[in-house]
Amino acid sequence: MTKHLRILAPLLAAAAFAAGCGGSSSDTDSAASGSGYDYAAPAEKAAATTTPAAKQPAAAAATKTVVEISGSAFVPQSLDLKVGDTVTFVNKDEIAHTATADGTFDSKTLEQGASFSFTATKAGKLDYVCLFHPGMTGTLNVT
Numbered sequence: 694m695t696k697h698l699r700i701l702a703p704l705l706a707a708a709a710f711a712a713g714c715g716g717s718s719s720d721t722d723s724a725a726s727g728s729g730y731d732y733a734a735p736a737e738k739a740a741a742t743t744t745p746a747a748k749q750p751a752a753a754a755a756t757k758t759v760v761e762i763s764g765s766a767f768v769p770q771s772l773d774l775k776v777g778d779t780v781t782f783v784n785k786d787e788i789a790h791t792a793t794a795d796g797t798f799d800s801k802t803l804e805q806g807a808s809f810s811f812t813a814t815k816a817g818k819l820d821y822v823c824l825f826h827p828g829m830t831g832t833l834n835v836t
């Protein structure tokens with residue numbers, strides 16, 4: 694009976710700690726004082742490493758590349774692409790912008806939340822600008 698309780702209590706403490714996403718130092722202290730702390734710790738560590746690892750492949754698997762228009766700037770301002778890659782410009786600002794590379798692509802007016810996609814068909818350096826804000830410039834390096 695006593696053995697069960699000693700194992701269960703640290704597990705509950707660990708679960709509460711994980712759910713709280715941080716917890717207080719007093720939680721850690723009380724858990725550490727229990728003999729079963731080392732027993733519960735690996736499970737908590739495994740859960741912590743699994744979450745970011747599960748997110749990363751999803752981001753890496755995405756073949757689409759996004760340039761966010763935020764704060765009247767293209768983010769990232771300079772982007773490397775390969776021929777065949779598609780870049781999507783997404784306007785996160787409340788004001789309208791464009792992403793315009795003279796002769797190559799023109800998003801036309803992008804209102805808030807609007808997006809425009811461009812697929813690179815040949816290698817080269819593409820400078821583009823927002824037609825409304827000449828200071829807003831960006832570069833696509835297509836290889």
Ligand SMILES: [Cu+2]
Binds near residue numbers: 790826829
């Ligand atoms: Cu603009």
